Amino acid sequence: MTLDQLPRAAGALVTSLDSSGAERLRLMDLGLLPGTEIRADLTSPLGDPTAYLICGSLIVLRRSQARSIHVELVKT
Amino acid sequence: MSHDCGSCALNPQRLEVVAGGYDYVVAVAGNPNTGKSTVFNALTGLRQRSGNWPGTTVTRAEGGYRFNGHGYKVVDLPGVYSLRSATGEEDVARDFLQHGTPDVTVVVVDATRLERNLNLVLQILQVTDKVVVALNLVDEAERHGITVDTRHLARELGVPVTATAARRGRGITELQESIDLVARGKVASRGRRLRLDDLSEDEVVVAFFAEAGRIARSSITVDGRARLTVDRMLDRALTHRVWGFVVMGLLFFGVFWFTITGAAVPSDFLYRLLVQDGHVLVRELLSGAPWWITGLVADGIYLGTAWVIAVMLPPMAIFFPLFTLLEDFGYLPRVAFNLDRLFASAGAHGKQSLSMMMGYGCNAAGVTATRIIDSPRERMIAIVTNNFSICNGRWPTLILMGTVFIGTLVPPALAGLVAAGSVVLVAVLGIVTTLVVSWGLSKTVLRGATSVYSLELPPYRPPQVLRTIYTSVIDRTLKVLWRAIVMAAPAGAVIWLIGNVSVDGSSIAAHVSHGLDPLGLALGLNGIILLAYLVAIPANEIIIPTILMLTMTLGPIQYGVSSGVMLELADTETGSVLVQAGGWTVLTAINLMLFSMLHNPCSTTILTIWKETRSLKWTTTATLLPLALAFGVTFATAGLARLAGWA
Incomplete structure (x- = not known):
């Protein structure tokens, strides 16, 4: 599934990124690499974007970005 | 070694x-x-x-x-x-x-x-x-x-x-x-x-x-949790569907209230010290000099500079430290987070909400603050539209128009409320304009430019109150003084010169304002207002003093006012001067409010846009687009009002 479908507070692992170019570079620099743990932590009161907990930081991604990030749920 | x-x-x-x-x-x-x-x-x-x-x-x-x-x-x-x-x-x-x-x-x-x-x-x-x-x-x-x-x-x-x-x-x-x-x-x-x-x-x-x-x-x-419970609870509240917006509204109302009430006393003090007493003193010091030196230096250069310092310094020294405290605490990124969708739908970045807020203090600061937006396209949108955040130099114009012309349309009991409401309405129109123009830019000239979105919500941290206040006040004072000297002093000189240099028996001001009258009237304004906006490009703070001086010296009724000397009057006197000598109507006041909100940025801001973009094309766009909008909108409202027979 893609990151935008991740239920709140559920943990997941990044599997791959669809984006390319500067966007991909930036996402990777923020820690979105295959194998990284990620959790949806906060949703904006207007419904979008969502803040994800990645490597101890709250990183905000818009739905259109989250859609390009593939993740798999982890059972905790 | x-x-x-x-x-x-x-x-x-x-x-x-x-x-x-x-x-x-x-x-x-x-x-x-x-x-x-x-x-x-x-x-x-x-x-x-x-x-x-x-x-x-x-x-x-x-x-x-x-x-x-x-x-x-x-x-x-x-x-x-x-x-x-x-x-x-x-x-x-x-x-x-x-x-x-x-x-x-x-x-x-x-x-x-x-x-x-x-x-x-x-x-x-x-x-x-x-x-x-x-x-x-x-x-x-x-x-x-x-x-x-x-x-x-x-x-x-x-x-x-x-x-x-x-x-x-x-x-x-x-x-x-x-x-x-x-x-x-x-x-x-x-x-x-x-x-x-x-x-x-x-x-x-x-x-x-x-x-x-x-x-x-x-x-x-x-041996603990990764994220502190206090942080999580704060985040739940500050990004809540209801409380998030309530807190945001209260905080910004608080910042403005604190700025306006807090600045009143020091502004009055500086006005008395620099504008009233200081002006007399400078004139006395120059008493032996020829009249035109006294006029140019004391009435023009000195008065223009002193005026801008008195009006501008106290609110700036209060407004910006308050925002720095909110930033140090970690709150401002949450605002960008809460409002991002609004800006996303206009093709812009949520952080534009922050550069916009800085704009309410000073557009030059707002333009500099767009540096937090790391994608070039969204940053350019934020730079071009920052002008629609009404800066500290423009608030006095709006408040005066609201008080003198709008508030007096209703019974005295409601006057204050209606006056304040009219100012808030213009500010809200400014926000709407920002979003509409952002949308327009992102659909036209800035379409397809590459963009990388990112925003981090940092942990909450206690701000360093004393240090922030100290550095902000020192910093602001220096910046304001510098701007006053570089920008307001020449403007003061120009204002005195156009009022006192005569060609063919009347002053340059008279010639230019008569020349601008047809255009001004078509916009629901007049030649004097346009002339004031022309000479006050370096500093919006002196718009009203300049309009009053020009109206009282050029208008049909002659007052005992010397030409080229900016002045301030009590609200009621201002009203009667503008109506009787200037022929102002409610339409003039409303259109002046709209024009003030929309018109081109001041010269400091234009210079800052140039420094930030290094692009002649974008600096020109950011200057002329608002001006064109100001002309278009006031022309339309004036036309409508006249068609409907209101003016």
């Missing part, structure tokens, strides 16, 4: 850093939100040369200190996640580290998020060995139950690691000691380098993160 490369003509690589009087140059690098600026401030004390508008570290703040008999120049680089990305901030940091060749690079690392931060440390170690790691926020880490083994970390990285809690001043002397040792080559630092040959770009990133993760895990012991 000390050297002074900055003054050495043979070393052109030292970029613009002038190391005169300094033996070593120290660069401070680090991820955003690591307390990097706090470390910089703690190192340099209060001798920081360039201060910041809230929301942004200026491209390179510089300061200095002395240690062990050596002078150190410290350069604060922008906070970056990596040296690799293509955005402007990363370029500044990387260029300085690679080509500015600092003697020592201090990498500030957040002890609570070691893995993420070590990624940048490892990248910097690929470039230079002369590195000291400042393991900052160790106090916060302790509260989170995180302990970092600094000796192990230093062994792994191959460079000195010093634990600091910069906000409390802990570890700063030790940090200076480490810097000193590395600068003088007394420590054999051999930074860990990764072998990256034959790796693809993706593999390089993965390699850095993997190594950072390994070192982080082997250096820390955790």
